Amino acid sequence: MADLSHNPTLGLRLDRGMEVPLFRQISQGIRRGILAGELKAGLHLPPERLLATALGVNRSTVLSAYRELKDDGLVEGHVGRGTWVLPRPSAPLQPPSAWQPSPGPRLSAISDPLIRDLLDSETPDTVSFALGVPAPELVPVQTLAEILARLPAEVGNELALHSPTEGVPELREALASYLVDRGIPALPREILITAGSQQGLDLVARVFLAAEDTVLVEEPTYLGALQVFRRAGVRLVGVPVDEEGLRVELLEPLLARVRPRLLYTQPTFQNPTGAQMSLPRRKRLMELAQRHQLPILEEDVYGDIRYEGPTLPSLRALDPAEQVLQVGSFSKTLCPGLRIGWLNGPASAIRQLAVARQTVDLHTATMNQWVVQRFLSEGLLARHVEKIRPEYAARRNALLEALAPLARLGLSWTRPQGGYYVWCRLPDDISLPRLAAEAAREGVAFLPGTVCSADGSTTRHLRLNFTALPPERLREGVARLSRALRAARSHHREADIQGETHQPLI
Numbered sequence: 001m002a003d004l005s006h007n008p009t010l011g012l013r014l015d016r017g018m019e020v021p022l023f024r025q026i027s028q029g030i031r032r033g034i035l036a037g038e039l040k041a042g043l044h045l046p047p048e049r050l051l052a053t054a055l056g057v058n059r060s061t062v063l064s065a066y067r068e069l070k071d072d073g074l075v076e077g078h079v080g081r082g083t084w085v086l087p088r089p090s091a092p093l094q095p096p097s098a099w100q101p102s103p104g105p106r107l108s109a110i111s112d113p114l115i116r117d118l119l120d121s122e123t124p125d126t127v128s129f130a131l132g133v134p135a136p137e138l139v140p141v142q143t144l145a146e147i148l149a150r151l152p153a154e155v156g157n158e159l160a161l162h163s164p165t166e167g168v169p170e171l172r173e174a175l176a177s178y179l180v181d182r183g184i185p186a187l188p189r190e191i192l193i194t195a196g197s198q199q200g201l202d203l204v205a206r207v208f209l210a211a212e213d214t215v216l217v218e219e220p221t222y223l224g225a226l227q228v229f230r231r232a233g234v235r236l237v238g239v240p241v242d243e244e245g246l247r248v249e250l251l252e253p254l255l256a257r258v259r260p261r262l263l264y265t266q267p268t269f270q271n272p273t274g275a276q277m278s279l280p281r282r283k284r285l286m287e288l289a290q291r292h293q294l295p296i297l298e299e300d301v302y303g304d305i306r307y308e309g310p311t312l313p314s315l316r317a318l319d320p321a322e323q324v325l326q327v328g329s330f331s332k333t334l335c336p337g338l339r340i341g342w343l344n345g346p347a348s349a350i351r352q353l354a355v356a357r358q359t360v361d362l363h364t365a366t367m368n369q370w371v372v373q374r375f376l377s378e379g380l381l382a383r384h385v386e387k388i389r390p391e392y393a394a395r396r397n398a399l400l401e402a403l404a405p406l407a408r409l410g411l412s413w414t415r416p417q418g419g420y421y422v423w424c425r426l427p428d429d430i431s432l433p434r435l436a437a438e439a440a441r442e443g444v445a446f447l448p449g450t451v452c453s454a455d456g457s458t459t460r461h462l463r464l465n466f467t468a469l470p471p472e473r474l475r476e477g478v479a480r481l482s483r484a485l486r487a488a489r490s491h492h493r494e495a496d497i498q499g500e501t502h503q504p505l506i
């Protein structure tokens with residue numbers, strides 16, 4: 001790839017049938033070459049006209065690709081001097097030599113080091129909006145420790161032994177009644193306790209999906225789910241989300257065309273947008289699912305973290321035909337470190353999932369299950385949620401207030417009624433990679449929207465978490481973000497002044 005005289009196309013192969021635009025296919029191909037070290041620092045890329053001719057595309061297509069790489073900080077270019085590869089600030093992650101990943105599309109889809117670099121740019125001084133964790137100081141560690149201390153007397157040595165793959169029966173019972181209290185149908189035999197909802201997603205992919213299946217996902221959606229599905233080798237098709245959640249009206253024509261094996265949705269306070277699917281859409285979705293026999297994986301990890309508005313029925317509650325499998329977790333309501341989540345669905349599906357679970361880790365840690373069992377059955381979780389809700393609502397309000405002046409810079413954002421995140425959209429004159437670079441300099445981190453997208457379409461978005469930081473840190477973070485936005489915008493202006501033409505995105 002590096003010897004350009006013999007390889008004027010840079011080894012790029014364009015697929016005109018793909019939904020990914022040609023300019024992005026070009027920039028992604030070159031990015032891969034740079035990150036893999038095949039295109040070394042200092043190397044001149046072919047002149048736009050030459051590469052355009054070699055690839056059979058318009059010159060403006062190549063210009064757009066080079067511009068994107070420039071915005072990513074991967075190449076530099078000047079009129080009359082061409083475009084060349086810049087040195088990478090940090091070396092790509094190299095696995096030890098004996099442990100090379102097996103080549104193939106599954107891993108390459110989840111190993112772009114650019115994402116790691118962005119998330120890794122945090123230092124102790126960084127104000128990070130990037131992760132989705134509860135406020136550490138509100139986690140009831142003392143209470144959990146007290147429960148653990150009395151469990152040997154109450155449960156005996158069983159506490160440290162194996163437990164059933166499906167979960168400790170007492171926890172399945174306590175969880176079923178907790179879910180039923182919230183209007184979600186659940187029976188103990190319909191529950192499989194998992195090591196967090198991430199494992200629930202992974203088990204579903206192992207059991208019910210095969211390579212080449214089509215899975216419908218919300219666009220944008222949860223990064224961890226995308227990684228699970230990509231690893232499974234499935235084809236992902238994104239269905240847009242707006243402020244009323246999944247745009248169900250776009251689903252019907254898709255169902256006949258792509259014949260999906262599964263739809264993955266988070267109807268309540270979706271990660272990353274915070275959107276909540278409206279009741280009419282929930283009902284319509286269930287009608288469609290029934291008509292097309294579409295299995296639905298409904299994730300609900302944020303539903304309890306509601307700040308306002310009435311509780312809406314879960315999809316599982318609207319499902320007479322047993323087509324919904326729910327995945328849930330205590331990571332957002334209690335704490336992520338205990339690793340307790342669950343799958344709740346038709347008993348036959350739960351049985352198959354439990355069998356698959358045996359090859360993974362046999363069962364969730366017995367002690368942790370007992371701690372959560374007591375926390376639930378003694379009514380402590382309900383009380384804890386009552387405590388964190390107003391605190392998180394205050395943090396959301398603090399973030400929204402701090403963001404208000406940034407509207408003048410063209411930034412826009414959602415106002416979630418619950419959950420953990422505000423989803424922001426950048427104005428057209430600020431690129432996300434440039435903002436990420438300026439944000440790293442200012443000491444503020446966020447999750448870039450690109451990683452939440454199945455098809456790479458959310459290139460102008462960022463996700464801000466507001467639960468992990470107290471209001472004064474949220475305000476400090478927004479002040480830094482504001483400086484980063486201004487710097488990123490003035491960079492864009494300078495690029496304009498230097499005579500670079502802006503090509504429309506194709």
Ligand SMILES: Cc1ncc(COP(=O)(O)O)c(C=O)c1O
Pocket residue numbers: 132195196197198199222224266271299301328329330331336340341
């Ligand atoms: C939608 C969603 N699912 C799953 C997870 C991971 O949760 P757990 O800790 O239960 O694996 C997260 C965490 O951010 C999430 O937002």
